[in-house]
Amino acid sequence: MILILLFFAGIGFSVSAQETEENEDIGGVYGTHCGIAGQQPQFRVKIEEWISQEKVAEINEWLNSENKVKNVYAAEAFIRLHNSKKVTLNSRQLAKIRELKSSSEEIFSCSGCIHSLKTMKEALQEFNL
Numbered sequence: 001m002i003l004i005l006l007f008f009a010g011i012g013f014s015v016s017a018q019e020t021e022e023n024e025d026i027g028g029v030y031g032t033h034c035g036i037a038g039q040q041p042q043f044r045v046k047i048e049e050w051i052s053q054e055k056v057a058e059i060n061e062w063l064n065s066e067n068k069v070k071n072v073y074a075a076e077a078f079i080r081l082h083n084s085k086k087v088t089l090n091s092r093q094l095a096k097i098r099e100l101k102s103s104s105e106e107i108f109s110c111s112g113c114i115h116s117l118k119t120m121k122e123a124l125q126e127f128n129l
Contacts, residue, residue, distance in 0.1 A: 027108065028069035030123050034110035041110065047073040054086055063096055069107050072123050075100045079127040097129060 029041045040048075050058050059081075062074035075097045081087035089097070103120040110116075 029108045031110035
């Protein structure tokens with residue numbers, strides 16, 4: 001019985017890791033801890049690094065990227081930096097963030113083992129500007 005559970009847990013892990021990699025290949029996945037192992041998506045790792053180093057230019061590139069997942073990560077990063085008084089946002093950044101916070105466009109997201117589509121508005125709802 002334990003062997004069977006370990007087998008299925010192993011399958012769940014490999015599928016989740018594979019899904020995360022595939023989603024990042026087609027535009028990324030938004031989330032914090034994905035799959036059974038709770039891995040951070042590559043974009044999450046990068047944006048957390050940039051937030052800690054206050055790399056405004058890099059975050060701004062993502063805010064203006066064609067990639068919608070990068071847009072959401074950048075909006076989150078700027079909101080967090082702004083709310084902690086580490087960055088003052090200009091009018092273009094504020095307008096773009098407000099646009100994203102009200103957008104019904106969908107992005108790939110993860111929450112644990114669940115991978116799904118989520119609107120940008122839903123993804124950013126917990127981050128108040």
